[in-house]
Amino acid sequence: MVNHPNIINFIAAACEETQNSRSREFLILTELCKDPLIDHLRAGLTLPSGSAFNLEQVVQIFYQICRAVQYLHTQDQPIIHRDLKLENFLVSKANEIKLCDFGSATTEIYEPDGTWSVNKRNLVEDEIAKQTTPMYRAPEMLDLYNNYRIDSQSDIWALGCVLYLLCFNKHPFEDGSKLRIINGKYQIPVNDGDFSELHDLIRLMLNTNPNGRPNVNEILFHLENICQSKSINLTNNLNFLTKTESLLHAPIVPPVPNSTQPSQQANNWSAGLFKGSSFLKTIKDASSK
Numbered sequence: 001m002v003n004h005p006n007i008i009n010f011i012a013a014a015c016e017e018t019q020n021s022r023s024r025e026f027l028i029l030t031e032l033c034k035d036p037l038i039d040h041l042r043a044g045l046t047l048p049s050g051s052a053f054n055l056e057q058v059v060q061i062f063y064q065i066c067r068a069v070q071y072l073h074t075q076d077q078p079i080i081h082r083d084l085k086l087e088n089f090l091v092s093k094a095n096e097i098k099l100c101d102f103g104s105a106t107t108e109i110y111e112p113d114g115t116w117s118v119n120k121r122n123l124v125e126d127e128i129a130k131q132t133t134p135m136y137r138a139p140e141m142l143d144l145y146n147n148y149r150i151d152s153q154s155d156i157w158a159l160g161c162v163l164y165l166l167c168f169n170k171h172p173f174e175d176g177s178k179l180r181i182i183n184g185k186y187q188i189p190v191n192d193g194d195f196s197e198l199h200d201l202i203r204l205m206l207n208t209n210p211n212g213r214p215n216v217n218e219i220l221f222h223l224e225n226i227c228q229s230k231s232i233n234l235t236n237n238l239n240f241l242t243k244t245e246s247l248l249h250a251p252i253v254p255p256v257p258n259s260t261q262p263s264q265q266a267n268n269w270s271a272g273l274f275k276g277s278s279f280l281k282t283i284k285d286a287s288s289k
Contacts, residue, residue: 004067004068004071005064005067005096006064006065006067006068006071006096006097006098006099007068007071007098007099007100008030008031008033008090008098008099008100009030009031009098010028010029010030011029011030011031012028012029013026013027013028013029014026014027015027030100031092031098032093033090033091033092033093033098033100034090034091034092034093034245035090035091035245035248036086036087036089036090036091037061037086037089037090037091037097038086038087038089039248040052040091040241040244040245040248041053041086041165041166041169041244043244043245043247043248044169044244044247045169046247047243047244047247051169051194052169052244053166053240054194055194055195055197055198055230056230056232057238057240058163058166058167058195058198059198059223059226059227059230059232059234060232060233060234060236060238061097061166061238062162062163062166062223063220063223063227063234064096064097064238065089065097065099065159065162066159066216066219066220066223067220068089068097068098068099069081069084069099069155069159069216070216070217070220072105072152072155073152073155073215073216074216074217077107078107078151078152079105079106079107080105080106080107080108080109080151080152080154080155081099081102081104081105081155081158082104082105082106082128082131082132082154082155083101083103083104083105083131083132083133083136083158084099084136084155084158084159084162085133085136085158085161085162086162086165086166088100088101089162091238091241091245094237095237095238095239095241095242096237096238097238104131104132106131109149109150109151110124110144110149110150110151111149111150112124112144112145112147112148112150113147114147116144121144121145124144124150125141125142125144128141128150134176135161135171135173135174135175135176135181136157136158136161136162137154137176137181138150138153138154138157138158138181138210139157139181139182139184139208139210140153140154140210141154142178142181142182143182148209148210148211149210150210151210152215152216153210153211153213153215154210155216156205156210156213156214156215156216156219157205157206157210157213159205159216159219160172160202160204160205160206160213161173161206163198163201163202163205164186164188164202164206167192167194167195167198167202168188168189168192168195172186172206173186182208183208184206184207184208186206188202188203197226197229197230198226201214201219201222201223205219
């Protein structure tokens with residue numbers, strides 16, 4: 001995974017055995033990236049538009065995200081990331097999207113069928129639960145009794161959640177409800193006209209039947225068609241991220257307090273600043289393993 005433009009670069013690694021035990025300590029050094037992509041999404045909520053990205057920007061970001069996943073899925077032995085989520089995409093110094101955190105990655109494919117015992121299904125479900133994030137978990141990972149193959153298509157479901165979040169500033173399964181995910185109970189905002197070109201792609205990716213989801217190459221082809229029809233340039237760096245980056249690192253200077261009600265004014269200012277990003281705090285809390 002070295003030198004792919006959308007995967008965090010590996011630099012060096014070291015291993016040290018402790019003298020008093022059989023354990024080992026590992027150190028992995030990677031390139032330094034500026035910020036998680038989710039922080040840019042959060043910062044965008046403070047813009048007058050109330051949204052971080054427009055259609056063109058979402059397509060450009062998501063294209064780079066999918067290029068990283070394409071690299072994994074098209075190896076001779078396909079790699080399944082299993083923990084694709086907005087927190088695991090970083091912004092590099094060159095304003096490129098970088099996929100990180102491969103601690104859950106695997107090449108193992110599960111093919112449950114009628115011969116699987118209850119115990120075997122439970123063991124696999126427990127193993128998957130340890131390696132994945134609840135709200136991004138695909139239906140076939142939650143209900144092995146459907147006997148769907150569990151492979152790279154589970155990453156496609158997670159990508160659908162990421163795209164939904166980039167478009168609508170909220171997660172389609174924010175509460176991580178098992179029943180809602182298994183039944184595909186989410187809703188695209190009825191009055192949305194800003195991202196209508198992406199609605200069908202989201203629906204395809206969030207198909208509860210993994211066999212009905214597109215593969216990553218088909219997703220990239222779909223995005224390229226949108227770019228052609230909308231004259232969107234995919235070769236440009238994501239320099240528009242400098243706008244949200246400036247909001248991330250800008251010093252917060254509170255207004256001069258009113259002499260009559262200083263504490264009330266400060267409280268109102270704080271509430272106004274953070275109210276818009278409360279749902280993203282929920283996402284961060286709920287996405288913890």
